[in-house]
Amino acid sequence: MTIKLTRHTSNPLIKPMDIKPLFTDFKVDSVFNAGVVKYDDDILLLLRVAESLKVKNSYDLSVPVIENSGKHHSLVIKTFNTKTDAEEYDFSDSRSISTKDENGNKKTKYLTSLSHLRIGRSKDGINFSIEDKAFIFPSQKYETWGIEDPRITKIGNVFYINYTGVSQYGACTVLAKTFDFKTYERLGVIFPPENKDVTIFPEKINGLYYAYHRPVPKSIGSPNIWTATSPDLINWGNHNHFMGTTDIGWESGRIGGGAPSFKTEKGWIHIYHAADKNDRYCLGAFITELDDPTKLIAKTKEPILEPEESYELKGFFDSVVFTCGLIIEGNKVKIYYGAADKYIALAEIDLQNLYKALEID
Numbered sequence: 001m002t003i004k005l006t007r008h009t010s011n012p013l014i015k016p017m018d019i020k021p022l023f024t025d026f027k028v029d030s031v032f033n034a035g036v037v038k039y040d041d042d043i044l045l046l047l048r049v050a051e052s053l054k055v056k057n058s059y060d061l062s063v064p065v066i067e068n069s070g071k072h073h074s075l076v077i078k079t080f081n082t083k084t085d086a087e088e089y090d091f092s093d094s095r096s097i098s099t100k101d102e103n104g105n106k107k108t109k110y111l112t113s114l115s116h117l118r119i120g121r122s123k124d125g126i127n128f129s130i131e132d133k134a135f136i137f138p139s140q141k142y143e144t145w146g147i148e149d150p151r152i153t154k155i156g157n158v159f160y161i162n163y164t165g166v167s168q169y170g171a172c173t174v175l176a177k178t179f180d181f182k183t184y185e186r187l188g189v190i191f192p193p194e195n196k197d198v199t200i201f202p203e204k205i206n207g208l209y210y211a212y213h214r215p216v217p218k219s220i221g222s223p224n225i226w227t228a229t230s231p232d233l234i235n236w237g238n239h240n241h242f243m244g245t246t247d248i249g250w251e252s253g254r255i256g257g258g259a260p261s262f263k264t265e266k267g268w269i270h271i272y273h274a275a276d277k278n279d280r281y282c283l284g285a286f287i288t289e290l291d292d293p294t295k296l297i298a299k300t301k302e303p304i305l306e307p308e309e310s311y312e313l314k315g316f317f318d319s320v321v322f323t324c325g326l327i328i329e330g331n332k333v334k335i336y337y338g339a340a341d342k343y344i345a346l347a348e349i350d351l352q353n354l355y356k357a358l359e360i361d
Contacts, residue, residue, distance in 0.1 A: 315340025
């Protein structure tokens with residue numbers, strides 16, 4: 001029998017209606033893919049919140065972007081008419097506006113929503129109080145289309161936050177740090193486009209920091225998990241292919257890192273995501289050696305969580321379960337995940353059952 005995560009009965013825990021938009025005439029489309037950490041006796045979620053302009057009539061489409069001028073940035077609204085502008089732009093995907101290059105290849109020109117990162121706090125891990133303001137708002141040239149999918153790794157007394165910056169230059173990974181979740185410092189781009197799903201280990205291993213990352217090749221290959229090492233969290237090298245997609249099944253489309261790895265007596269455990277060729281996203285797990293996270297011990301053959309509930313099947317992007325963070329409480333692994341790119345939900349598993357799912361003693 002395949003061992004699965006147990007969903008919380010209060011799912012979905014956080015919905016778009018629970019979030020106040022940052023700006024007048026905006027609406028919250030989604031709240032999902034949160035980084036997770038324990039801080040000051042709270043469970044803290046760093047939420048990805050996607051907002052867009054309210055629709056005023058059937059033909060006008062307004063999209064938010066960040067424009068930069070030197071050190072200054074500002075929110076700018078671009079407005080299109082889906083009828084008169086249809087010859088120049090493709091409006092068929094509700095998530096983006098596209099054009100075609102001289103070879104007829106589709107090229108994304110704008111996203112219809114803008115994502116930022118916002119803090120939610122909870123004493124019980126179920127009922128969250130969401131701040132009305134952004135904690136990190138896109139504000140540099142690599143973030144003009146938004147910032148997405150944060151992961152939080154605590155090293156010493158520093159909380160390192162890596163997230164995806166999206167712009168006309170592509171999707172890159174940006175690193176920031178905070179001590180108190182009141183202020184933060186951006187440390188810069190650590191993986192250039194297109195690279196995302198970066199997860200950083202919470203301690204040095206043999207004198208180096210380790211991370212999983214997911215480059216996206218365009219002509220040869222597929223989106224797979226790679227490893228990298230760094231002496232300082234900024235400069236990453238020693239890149240090696242770690243885990244690839246399969247020809248068929250739930251891992252046939254793409255795979256990538258999920259929540260940052262956590263340490264157990266049997267090895268480093270990582271909860272990761274995979275999608276099939278129809279973009280149906282599931283969660284799995286693997287375990288690596290403690291002194292060498294490039295050496296795989298075991299992985300789950302089947303998903304430990306797959307989209308089955310209504311809030312996972314229908315949303316901003318259907319049939320998705322996707323995690324950026326988890327916490328450990330006693331023997332319980334609690335995984336916060338994005339459902340259908342619209343909601344925050346929670347599922348959990350006993351560590352012993354996770355070992356069984358990995359088929360290790």
